[in-house]
Amino acid sequence: MWNFFILLVFCCCLGAMSRANLEQSKLQCACFNATAPESCTNNKITCDVEAGKVGSCFVVWSSDNVTGENRVSLQGCFINESCNNTECVSDGPTRNNVNYCCCRGNMCNSKFKYVPLPPSPEELEEVVIPAPPSDKPSENLVIVIVACCAVVIVLVSLGGVFFYRNRKTAMFNEVPTNEPDISSSSLTLNSPRPIHLIEQKARGRFGAVWRAQFKSDEVAVKIFPLQDKDSWQSEQEIFKLPRMKHLNILEYIGVEKHSETNEFWLITAYHSLGSLCDYLKAHTVSWSELCKIAESMARGLTHLHEEFPATKADGLKPAVAHRDFKSKNVLLKADLTACIADFGLALIFEPGKPCGETHGQVGTRRYMAPEVLEGAINFTRDAFLRIDVYACGLVLWELVSRCTEHDGAVPDYTLPFETELGIHPSVEEMQENVVTKKMRPRIPDHWRSHSGLNAICDTMEECWDHDAEARLSSSCVMERISQHTRYPTTQLFIESNTDTLIKNRTVSM
Ligand code: ADE
Numbered sequence: 001m002w003n004f005f006i007l008l009v010f011c012c013c014l015g016a017m018s019r020a021n022l023e024q025s026k027l028q029c030a031c032f033n034a035t036a037p038e039s040c041t042n043n044k045i046t047c048d049v050e051a052g053k054v055g056s057c058f059v060v061w062s063s064d065n066v067t068g069e070n071r072v073s074l075q076g077c078f079i080n081e082s083c084n085n086t087e088c089v090s091d092g093p094t095r096n097n098v099n100y101c102c103c104r105g106n107m108c109n110s111k112f113k114y115v116p117l118p119p120s121p122e123e124l125e126e127v128v129i130p131a132p133p134s135d136k137p138s139e140n141l142v143i144v145i146v147a148c149c150a151v152v153i154v155l156v157s158l159g160g161v162f163f164y165r166n167r168k169t170a171m172f173n174e175v176p177t178n179e180p181d182i183s184s185s186s187l188t189l190n191s192p193r194p195i196h197l198i199e200q201k202a203r204g205r206f207g208a209v210w211r212a213q214f215k216s217d218e219v220a221v222k223i224f225p226l227q228d229k230d231s232w233q234s235e236q237e238i239f240k241l242p243r244m245k246h247l248n249i250l251e252y253i254g255v256e257k258h259s260e261t262n263e264f265w266l267i268t269a270y271h272s273l274g275s276l277c278d279y280l281k282a283h284t285v286s287w288s289e290l291c292k293i294a295e296s297m298a299r300g301l302t303h304l305h306e307e308f309p310a311t312k313a314d315g316l317k318p319a320v321a322h323r324d325f326k327s328k329n330v331l332l333k334a335d336l337t338a339c340i341a342d343f344g345l346a347l348i349f350e351p352g353k354p355c356g357e358t359h360g361q362v363g364t365r366r367y368m369a370p371e372v373l374e375g376a377i378n379f380t381r382d383a384f385l386r387i388d389v390y391a392c393g394l395v396l397w398e399l400v401s402r403c404t405e406h407d408g409a410v411p412d413y414t415l416p417f418e419t420e421l422g423i424h425p426s427v428e429e430m431q432e433n434v435v436t437k438k439m440r441p442r443i444p445d446h447w448r449s450h451s452g453l454n455a456i457c458d459t460m461e462e463c464w465d466h467d468a469e470a471r472l473s474s475s476c477v478m479e480r481i482s483q484h485t486r487y488p489t490t491q492l493f494i495e496s497n498t499d500t501l502i503k504n505r506t507v508s509m
Contacts, residue, residue: 025049029057030110032075040076044107047077056083057109058102062093062261075109078102088112098261195256195267197221201274204328206231206344211270219253220270223263231344232264238343239268243308243317248300250331250341268341276338276395277327280402281413287405287452289336291484294399294456297330297338298478301392304340305385305474307351319349321384324363325391327398327415349381365427366417367391370435371468373427386468392477393463397441400456408446416441438466452484 027047031040049055060074080102088101088109101112195214202209206228212221224232232255238244239252251269258265273279276293285293301322308317322329323345330338345362349355360377361368369390371377377387394416404410420439421429433439443461448454459480462472472480 025051027055027057027077028106029077030059030075030107032072034071034073043075045076049079053079054081054083054104056080056102056104057088057107058083058100059088059109059112060098060100061112062098063114073098090114195219195221195265202328204342204344205324211272212267214253214267218270218272220268222266222268224266226262226264229264232266234346235266235343238320238346238348239266241317241320241348242310242314246300246303248296248337248339249303250339269339271331271333271339273332273334273336275328275341276330276332277398277413277415279332280327280398284402284404284410285399287403287450290399290403290405290456291452291481292336293332293338294396295478295481297340297395298392298474298481300330300338300340301325301388301474302478304346305388307349316351318351319381319385321347321349321381322388323347323384324367325388325395326364326367327395328364330395347384349384355379355381355384363387363391365425365430366415366421367394368430368434369464369468370438370466373431373435383468385474386471389463389471389474389477390468392474393460393471394441396456396460396463396477397443400443400447400453400460401441403447403453405450406446406453407449408444440464455480455484 025048027049029045029047031043031045033039047055055077056079057077058075058080059072061070061072063070083102083104085101085103086105086108088103088111090099090101090112092114093099099112099114101109103109195212197210197212199211200208201211201220204222207223207225210221210223212219222235236252236255244252250271253267253269255267256265257263276297304320304322306317307319308314310316320343322340322343324342325340329340329342331341332338347355360379361372361375363372367390369387371383372387377383397416398413402410402413415423417425417430417433417439419442421433425433440461443457447457459472459477462470463477465471
């Protein structure tokens, strides 16, 4: 009798469990398909989820840049093990201004939202503080005249664009106006575009950098949103200057304008080692690696700063100041030579023309020279170049801090002033320490136990001199470092103020 009762209870439980299992294998989600509306009845879909699989609901949508209105292109269910959210929340447009979110639970995708990720520490450090607007009437008059000219130029250009619309060819170095591309509003990667975005590698001041595929080559695509179109324009202007093709300047490939998503793409060479900052976080460097990186970096900066007269083949290359020089903006190629990237804030100095700059305090707080922090720069070419050299001194410090070629322990990577001021120093803290107290990153005594490193330490100190006019030029920095690369077993005695070589002595290293 008891046996029969136990069997009955067991069978009831089994029945209940299998019913529960059957219920668990159905998932109901909000359903929408912009391209096939008939595929969703009552805006709901019930999906069968195979035993052992996990079903999730999802939404794909885009936001109108002007009105902010959300346009859903797909809502439904799919098998996804890794989606653990109960709410459907996107942390930002994935690509082409498309948002995606997924969630677990019946109808969890009937509501969805976009909650931006907090900015990265680097983004928090980037400041662009415009100078107060001018109150001089003559300057205002000039602004009005320039604005009127700009309106006329824009109208004439629009006329030109309209006239040539039918002759458009999608070529690099031009700005193709892509026709609306319906596939771009879905997550499928089988877009007809020749460039396929693969993976987001970095986020900077202006949009994101993606690793992408162009034919059989890997390229980097920097995507500027509509509001940063001016930066896209100014960065490509720098790349298109005569003689900007240089081994130690990031190689420019082209630009694309994606009107349908209001994105502006800048396509450059891709370097899988990423930035010097990323590299130093993960690796230490030997003395010869340090020399290679430092010399090529200084060579790139020297080329950028240099003015070259016009030749038969090329126009004049003006001097260019980077204005956001830092280890994040130095990329490493596979052979560990460096190239300089991110010209979004760069300034061109055409001979005989004023630089026309009104924003003095730009760049990354941590790397700002004392005169920038003080707001006391004079707007001359040399003043801007010296500001880059100050930052270059800090990058040399970062490199030496991760070099294994001395008697002491190699600490984990830290940004300049991170030990002293933490990861988010305010402008006021930077001013108090770098300007008032003349603080600089600490150079431990044991770094000087190696004659080569000792010379690099002297060089960095001469780069970050408080007196901007006493700083080395970028070409002197390059010369100093290349002497060590050429004569690795030679200790060089350099008279610092004249930068002339006065004596060589061979030492064991
Ligand atoms: N990060 C920024 N730009 C890059 C590039 N061109 N290659 C690799 N990583 C990058």
